[in-house]
Amino acid sequence: MEKAIHRDFAAWLVKSKALCVRFDEPMSRHTTLGVGGPAEAFVVADTKKALAQLVQKAGKFGCPWQVLGKGSNVLVGDEGLSGLVIKLGKGFGRIRALPGNAVFAGASVRSTTLCRYAVKNNLDGFQVLAGIPGTVGGALWGNAGTSAGHMGQLVQQVLVMDSLGAEHKIESGQICWGYRSMALPQGPAQKPFIIIGAWLGFCPAKKGQSLEKEYSLILETRKKNQPAGSGLAGCFFKNPPGSLSAGALIDRAGLKGFGVGDAVVSSVHANFFVNRGNAKAADFIALMEKVAQKVRQHSGISLEPEVRVLL
Numbered sequence: 050m051e052k053a054i055h056r057d058f059a060a061w062l063v064k065s066k067a068l069c070v071r072f073d074e075p076m077s078r079h080t081t082l083g084v085g086g087p088a089e090a091f092v093v094a095d096t097k098k099a100l101a102q103l104v105q106k107a108g109k110f111g112c113p114w115q116v117l118g119k120g121s122n123v124l125v126g127d128e129g130l131s132g133l134v135i136k137l138g139k140g141f142g143r144i145r146a147l148p149g150n151a152v153f154a155g156a157s158v159r160s161t162t163l164c165r166y167a168v169k170n171n172l173d174g175f176q177v178l179a180g181i182p183g184t185v186g187g188a189l190w191g192n193a194g195t196s197a198g199h200m201g202q203l204v205q206q207v208l209v210m211d212s213l214g215a216e217h218k219i220e221s222g223q224i225c226w227g228y229r230s231m232a233l234p235q236g237p238a239q240k241p242f243i244i245i246g247a248w249l250g251f252c253p254a255k256k257g258q259s260l261e262k263e264y265s266l267i268l269e270t271r272k273k274n275q276p277a278g279s280g281l282a283g284c285f286f287k288n289p290p291g292s293l294s295a296g297a298l299i300d301r302a303g304l305k306g307f308g309v310g311d312a313v314v315s316s317v318h319a320n321f322f323v324n325r326g327n328a329k330a331a332d333f334i335a336l337m338e339k340v341a342q343k344v345r346q347h348s349g350i351s352l353e354p355e356v357r358v359l360l
């Protein structure tokens with residue numbers, strides 16, 4: 050991994066009382082797949098002020114950075130990551146109730162915490178996120194969703210910080226919510242950006258509707274149809290246009306149980322790959338390539354990755 054942190058910047062990071070910094074931090078500890086080499090520096094920021102100072106200083110020293118949520122949709126390479134990996138700490142982990150069945154949710158709030166909050170407070174609409182691991186920030190960034198809908202449907206406004214440390218409030222209508230993607234409008238927000246949180250709008254539960262029951266049913270159904278436990282990320286490939294899902298195409302190509310090293314196609318749902326214990330990122334990358342190639346040979350369809358590969 051090429052070093053990108055200037056020694057004066059490293060000294061500033063060490064001295065900063067507002068940040069928690071670890072150098073050469075294995076990313077396998079911060080990704081649900083449990084693979085990935087070291088981040089040159091892994092930095093947790095707890096306040097907007099600390100975060101703004103961090104990106105401003107990084108800009109001054111020409112140091113690249115990227116943001117990580119719960120690491121449930123990323124595959125980090127074995128070589129690790131140059132520059133900073135920024136994680137938003139507890140200061141970004143609050144849900145604030147607002148009038149009119151709305152909330153402000155910080156980017157580091159867990160999606161499951163948000164769902165439980167909605168159920169408890171009779172807020173319908175949470176179903177789009179039910180059962181999806183990770184954080185609100187990650188769900189917004191990737192417009193996470195299920196057959197019930199997608200994250201963008203809940204959003205009224207998103208609060209982002211740009212690479213100069215400036216905050217921008219962006220209306221949902223200005224954002225392009227795509228299939229597992231969101232694109233901010235062209236404008237003042239300098240890329241890359243950090244999602245700080247979002248204003249989310251729910252509906253009151255209807256008379257006789259039990260959100261508790263709906264939530265349990267969704268979780269039970271997911272348990273039956275998807276693998277559970279550690280060593281997993283989300284679906285590796287996007288569903289291609291057409292009637293067959295990526296999972297069905299992989300299954301039809303006879304690839305359930307197929308593996309490279311300890312990286313294996315799940316026998317429960319073929320679009321999930323599992324770390325059986327000692328997989329390396331290189332095993333998952335090779336498995337992705339082989340699966341895509343075999344599906345292309347079998348059905349003529351090219352699969353696009355959904356999991357974000359960070360090299």
Ligand SMILES: Cc1cc2nc3c(=O)[nH]c(=O)nc-3n(C[C@H](O)[C@H](O)[C@H](O)COP(=O)(O)OP(=O)(O)OC[C@H]3O[C@@H](n4cnc5c(N)ncnc54)[C@H](O)[C@@H]3O)c2cc1C
Pocket residue numbers: 081115116117118119120121122123137156180181182183184185186187188189190191192193194195242243244245276277281282283284357
């Ligand atoms: C068992 C399992 C089941 C899953 N099921 C689903 C599903 O049904 N539907 C679905 O959509 N996904 C699913 N996923 C994938 C994943 O959980 C979601 O995509 C989730 O929303 C990712 O959130 P995260 O916090 O883990 O993001 P991370 O994996 O940490 O990051 C994902 C991307 O978001 C960016 N990002 C994260 N936080 C921020 C921020 N604050 N600001 C800017 N960028 C940010 C990162 O840079 C990265 O590019 C599943 C994953 C697992 C392990």
